[in-house]
Amino acid sequence: MNVQQEIRAAAADSTGHFDVVIAGAGISGVGAAYHLTKQCTGTSFVVLETQKSFGGTWLTHRYPGIRSDSDLHTFGYRFKPWTSAPIATAAEILSYMGEVIEENALGPHIRYQHKISSARWSSEENLWTIEAIRTDTGEAVRFTANFFWMCQGYYRHSEGYTPEWKAMETFKGRIVHPQQWPDDLDYKNKKVVVIGSGATAATLIPAIARDSAHVTMLQRSPTYFRTGRNAIEIAETLRALQVDETWIHEITRRKILFDQDAFTRKTFEEPEAAKKDLLSAVEAYLGPDYDIATHFTPKYRPWRQRIAFIPDGDLFQGIKAGKASVVTDEIERFTETGILLKSGKELEADIIITATGFNLSANGDIDFSIDGEPLDFSQTVTYRGMMFTGVPNLVWVFGYFRASWTLRVDLVADFVCRLLNHMKDIDARKVTPALRPEDHNMPLLPWIDPENFNPGYMMRGMHLLPKRGDKPEWQHNQDYWAEKDEFPAIDLGDHAFVYE
Numbered sequence: 001m002n003v004q005q006e007i008r009a010a011a012a013d014s015t016g017h018f019d020v021v022i023a024g025a026g027i028s029g030v031g032a033a034y035h036l037t038k039q040c041t042g043t044s045f046v047v048l049e050t051q052k053s054f055g056g057t058w059l060t061h062r063y064p065g066i067r068s069d070s071d072l073h074t075f076g077y078r079f080k081p082w083t084s085a086p087i088a089t090a091a092e093i094l095s096y097m098g099e100v101i102e103e104n105a106l107g108p109h110i111r112y113q114h115k116i117s118s119a120r121w122s123s124e125e126n127l128w129t130i131e132a133i134r135t136d137t138g139e140a141v142r143f144t145a146n147f148f149w150m151c152q153g154y155y156r157h158s159e160g161y162t163p164e165w166k167a168m169e170t171f172k173g174r175i176v177h178p179q180q181w182p183d184d185l186d187y188k189n190k191k192v193v194v195i196g197s198g199a200t201a202a203t204l205i206p207a208i209a210r211d212s213a214h215v216t217m218l219q220r221s222p223t224y225f226r227t228g229r230n231a232i233e234i235a236e237t238l239r240a241l242q243v244d245e246t247w248i249h250e251i252t253r254r255k256i257l258f259d260q261d262a263f264t265r266k267t268f269e270e271p272e273a274a275k276k277d278l279l280s281a282v283e284a285y286l287g288p289d290y291d292i293a294t295h296f297t298p299k300y301r302p303w304r305q306r307i308a309f310i311p312d313g314d315l316f317q318g319i320k321a322g323k324a325s326v327v328t329d330e331i332e333r334f335t336e337t338g339i340l341l342k343s344g345k346e347l348e349a350d351i352i353i354t355a356t357g358f359n360l361s362a363n364g365d366i367d368f369s370i371d372g373e374p375l376d377f378s379q380t381v382t383y384r385g386m387m388f389t390g391v392p393n394l395v396w397v398f399g400y401f402r403a404s405w406t407l408r409v410d411l412v413a414d415f416v417c418r419l420l421n422h423m424k425d426i427d428a429r430k431v432t433p434a435l436r437p438e439d440h441n442m443p444l445l446p447w448i449d450p451e452n453f454n455p456g457y458m459m460r461g462m463h464l465l466p467k468r469g470d471k472p473e474w475q476h477n478q479d480y481w482a483e484k485d486e487f488p489a490i491d492l493g494d495h496a497f498v499y500e
């Protein structure tokens, strides 16, 4: 059966009991399914996914130029070699994920067009009851599960975040959010203003600059970018030596992670030097006369927000060629013909693209309850950014910002599989994280320290997220290099895990 046939076959059967229910068939959910089949053989599971197919982020986003901003050797799974250029298009990532599904016969386990609406834990039965709506038929379906593995990402797929600006309704052209890119959007020879300067703006602008009359990137404040060739030298060398792809994948991952570790340390230990490295690379494209101080020099230290990689400096090449430009200013209001800025300058536009980010959705918009009481995740404390105090048999996959998300998908999966096997060994049906006596006076802090990492969507939604403590067990420290050793060493007999 090919992937499409498997999708149709799986849709036919839509209720039942499973050992594990996985929410979402993005890179996290597909990874979770793979690891369950390899590390917990015999475990029954189902993946419930709202959309018509797998891919998550890479299916939802369809704007021109959509590509990864980190390399696919580490954004890809550790178990499946990535054999193309490191920065990949959404289509390439979807094809890679499709191969993982097909090669490991995961298709029959995935139910598409199943939007999970509620998850209710019963301590009497030691079960989750998970209700979903079939988005094709509107039918309500119900599953029970011993364990709920939340791989639903961190933002709402159905709508992006657009701030309310004054007089938006007066603008006569089209306003588009990249998360809902319209198929019929014709930007040929049009004046386009892109609001925002994150990874989305940086990938979209070079892709549309060629055909549009002009693209203006309008930002309130600048962003850091990294740039370089879309190739990894060590991978090229090993390939020329005809080394096996499995080895190339592993060696290239290690090299990339080694270099990223060095760079991340530098941003903390020598932030000015790290900043200089980033800005000199931009200057190499734009030349000494370009106003880098105004347009490309953020006020914050590098790595407080995600740093997008710009392959071959294509964004800067567009600026250098005059097809794109950057304006750093604030919006006063929209006008019939564009945007009036606080400086008094007016930007003319036929199309305005709001690359202004996401709406955080920590729980996949699922109504959770525990023994009849509504569950408010913000009142829980996180166990290593994946489990929550008082919430039994549940894990959430939340990846890294400074390293590829998927590195944590593999690490969390190893942990979950070890936990499930341990529960089987000790005949436990329930595991609930709980603060230990020594944790009770621990200060409780927001999910992420804004001094450490502070993108807009996290700051807007921080009050909805679980709390963190001041010990490694009670934090998501965003540090792959620490967690790669700490996770395999987690003591499952620790009193932070209460088994019944």
Ligand SMILES: Cc1cc2nc3c(=O)[nH]c(=O)nc-3n(C[C@H](O)[C@H](O)[C@H](O)COP(=O)(O)OP(=O)(O)OC[C@H]3O[C@@H](n4cnc5c(N)ncnc54)[C@H](O)[C@@H]3O)c2cc1C
Residues within 6 Å of the ligand: 023, 024, 025, 026, 027, 028, 029, 048, 049, 050, 051, 054, 055, 056, 057, 058, 061, 067, 068, 069, 070, 071, 075, 114, 115, 116, 117, 151, 152, 153, 154, 155, 157, 199, 200, 364, 365, 366, 397, 399, 400, 403, 404, 405, 406
């Ligand atoms: C444009 C873009 C580019 C990015 N590039 C990178 C990159 O290069 N490197 C990197 O590390 N990170 C990147 N990220 C971050 C990225 O989102 C994650 O790395 C990763 O794709 C998240 O995967 P996921 O499977 O956890 O979540 P998602 O990709 O968000 O997938 C979650 C899935 O769960 C489904 N779902 C949600 N709620 C429910 C529900 N109630 N019921 C059923 N299904 C549900 C959704 O439909 C979706 O398919 C990027 C993000 C964006 C938006």
